[in-house]
Amino acid sequence: MPGAANPFTPFPPRPHLEGDYAREELALAYRNSALPLEALAWDVTPVGLHYTLSHFDIPRLDAASFRLAVGGRVERPLTLGLEDIRALPAHTQRVTLECAGNGRGLMSPRSASMPWLCEGVGTAEWTGTPLRNVLGLAGVAPDAVEIVFIGADRGYDRGVEHDYGRSLKPEAAMADEVLVVYAMNGAPLAPQHGYPLRLIVPGWFGMASVKWLARIDVLARPFDGQQQVVGYHYRKHSDDPGVPVTFQKVKSLMVPPGIPDWYTRRRLVDQGTVKLNGRAWSGRGVAVVKVEVAIDGVWRDAALEAQGDRYAWQGWRCDWRAEPGEHELACRATDATGATQPSTPEWNASGMGNNAIQRVQVTAR
Amino acid sequence: MPGAANPFTPFPPRPHLEGDYAREELALAYRNSALPLEALAWDVTPVGLHYTLSHFDIPRLDAASFRLAVGGRVERPLTLGLEDIRALPAHTQRVTLECAGNGRGLMSPRSASMPWLCEGVGTAEWTGTPLRNVLGLAGVAPDAVEIVFIGADRGYDRGVEHDYGRSLKPEAAMADEVLVVYAMNGAPLAPQHGYPLRLIVPGWFGMASVKWLARIDVLARPFDGQQQVVGYHYRKHSDDPGVPVTFQKVKSLMVPPGIPDWYTRRRLVDQGTVKLNGRAWSGRGVAVVKVEVAIDGVWRDAALEAQGDRYAWQGWRCDWRAEPGEHELACRATDATGATQPSTPEWNASGMGNNAIQRVQVTAR
Numbered sequence: 118m119p120g121a122a123n124p125f126t127p128f129p130p131r132p133h134l135e136g137d138y139a140r141e142e143l144a145l146a147y148r149n150s151a152l153p154l155e156a157l158a159w160d161v162t163p164v165g166l167h168y169t170l171s172h173f174d175i176p177r178l179d180a181a182s183f184r185l186a187v188g189g190r191v192e193r194p195l196t197l198g199l200e201d202i203r204a205l206p207a208h209t210q211r212v213t214l215e216c217a218g219n220g221r222g223l224m225s226p227r228s229a230s231m232p233w234l235c236e237g238v239g240t241a242e243w244t245g246t247p248l249r250n251v252l253g254l255a256g257v258a259p260d261a262v263e264i265v266f267i268g269a270d271r272g273y274d275r276g277v278e279h280d281y282g283r284s285l286k287p288e289a290a291m292a293d294e295v296l297v298v299y300a301m302n303g304a305p306l307a308p309q310h311g312y313p314l315r316l317i318v319p320g321w322f323g324m325a326s327v328k329w330l331a332r333i334d335v336l337a338r339p340f341d342g343q344q345q346v347v348g349y350h351y352r353k354h355s356d357d358p359g360v361p362v363t364f365q366k367v368k369s370l371m372v373p374p375g376i377p378d379w380y381t382r383r384r385l386v387d388q389g390t391v392k393l394n395g396r397a398w399s400g401r402g403v404a405v406v407k408v409e410v411a412i413d414g415v416w417r418d419a420a421l422e423a424q425g426d427r428y429a430w431q432g433w434r435c436d437w438r439a440e441p442g443e444h445e446l447a448c449r450a451t452d453a454t455g456a457t458q459p460s461t462p463e464w465n466a467s468g469m470g471n472n473a474i475q476r477v478q479v480t481a482r
Numbered sequence: 483m484p485g486a487a488n489p490f491t492p493f494p495p496r497p498h499l500e501g502d503y504a505r506e507e508l509a510l511a512y513r514n515s516a517l518p519l520e521a522l523a524w525d526v527t528p529v530g531l532h533y534t535l536s537h538f539d540i541p542r543l544d545a546a547s548f549r550l551a552v553g554g555r556v557e558r559p560l561t562l563g564l565e566d567i568r569a570l571p572a573h574t575q576r577v578t579l580e581c582a583g584n585g586r587g588l589m590s591p592r593s594a595s596m597p598w599l600c601e602g603v604g605t606a607e608w609t610g611t612p613l614r615n616v617l618g619l620a621g622v623a624p625d626a627v628e629i630v631f632i633g634a635d636r637g638y639d640r641g642v643e644h645d646y647g648r649s650l651k652p653e654a655a656m657a658d659e660v661l662v663v664y665a666m667n668g669a670p671l672a673p674q675h676g677y678p679l680r681l682i683v684p685g686w687f688g689m690a691s692v693k694w695l696a697r698i699d700v701l702a703r704p705f706d707g708q709q710q711v712v713g714y715h716y717r718k719h720s721d722d723p724g725v726p727v728t729f730q731k732v733k734s735l736m737v738p739p740g741i742p743d744w745y746t747r748r749r750l751v752d753q754g755t756v757k758l759n760g761r762a763w764s765g766r767g768v769a770v771v772k773v774e775v776a777i778d779g780v781w782r783d784a785a786l787e788a789q790g791d792r793y794a795w796q797g798w799r800c801d802w803r804a805e806p807g808e809h810e811l812a813c814r815a816t817d818a819t820g821a822t823q824p825s826t827p828e829w830n831a832s833g834m835g836n837n838a839i840q841r842v843q844v845t846a847r
Binding site: 146171172173229271309377 | 502508511521523524529530531537538539540595599636640643669675741742743744745
């Protein structure tokens, strides 16, 4: 339960880290999947190449006995089986999800947590039913202030034992695009993506899309769960109350061109025309309106796909006449609100929301 | 081509590393998938939780235009489409694959390469046809000495550009269990597992199971490819010619019990009976005959499943009466040849074949 005494004695301190990566950070990288950047080439990321971020262990759940409980400030508390959810109107939606901590490993100093470099992103086609259909069955009481989503995964984080949980305001939860889903890319959810049922909150960073969704609690007060009030804040320093992390930020990534060196991943291309391409996205359904590519610091516009699915990434491409030698490539997106990517990370104590531009070192021969 | 001049100037040195992990190592960890240890609970590992090790970029191949070329010392050079392979007698086999470098990241000092801790393993059901059916269509010449398998992935490793390639002796290649496969766990191969076609060589470490299989060359001389003669050797030091890495070694792993702390992954259990379980396997189809579990250094026998599929891991379980406090758990397998796991890594210069026993720190409350 939240607030239970911490049994880890002594609880390991978590100072900020610099330079090389701790074994704990590496172990977290192994526990989760990441998008190898060449997989940006797929419009829809194949399962296993889509990023995952699981705070605790991946639960092994049985779809036949699985139940979603809906309770708290509702007119009719419910317990729903997977077939009850499947009986509701189905909707499939293409959504780009990104981890709020993506890029943390490139901040300096960095929070001791999942040290993403830039691979914590992916796009999938999610099938389920709008959350409001589920909430409609239960009837949300007029005094509801927050709707809480609790996963079947449990563990400790910063000294507090808890089930993973996040909340949304009722108006956000009732939005058309928020889904309770049971399928990804046309197949039942993989265990690491929330089997048998999860939430998908398009336009937000991934922490809102609670996996292994076991319980929905409607509250007449703000939710005080660890992942809501302690985790996922932009903080200037550890004691700063901070600002909650919510929507994705404008960002772009490039498929590294040519062929790699195994260990350094430096790239080798043949001189002449090199076709650069990648993806760009922003938060809350805002379209990307411009992608620029820099070759050795000189920016030019890339060709950009129009926004198709409102919550999915947009493709971009740009030809480069490569001359022999060493080069640095970069890409930068700007969205319809005018927001663009910074050239260096905007530091914060928990390493959230790093959307600094990506740089790729290339040797042309 | 092998031996081409190295265009990476300067080519980064790769000294041995100690202590924390370099950014290059972390990036390799992200590029590949790993088995979160709780996924040992599945007899057959779900796609996306099975380990992958891709040396170069994951190619994006089209099954419709895909061709496998079979040439060299054969009576009838062939070019086969996926449908030609599917028309051959189909066989499904459950196989445990492990990366030869699994455990490299726990050696000290360690080779600058993929720094696996212990997660480079998985078990899948592979469907395809015995390789000898494909070789039979082409007719291997009597003077054949090695059969080479070349993937569609290309890059640099230690200064040499090459397509990923490995060879087997004809008698090993003709063995019943060696398959050319197009499906994993009943579905077409995922891109990162070799879509549309790969080799599966049960009982060997994973480097033999060439992905994105594009070419089979039958040679009348030993294969001199980079991944055969430079990579994948047990070497006492960098100049030691060394011994080739071949079969998997006896090994066991445990599902960490209880619940984790997010960052440290230390485990918390309730006092009383804790059901420990895990998997054990060995190489070349040799059965595991004993698994022992140590609680705070005191060893006892675990209950061990008989070998079912000859090339798949065996389950084990053991009850532990946990008393409050700090504990160290460990497990150790012994196979039918009498080989058992060492308590510390058997060091070698490339960090290959580390089958030292796993240790898990647990707090009981």
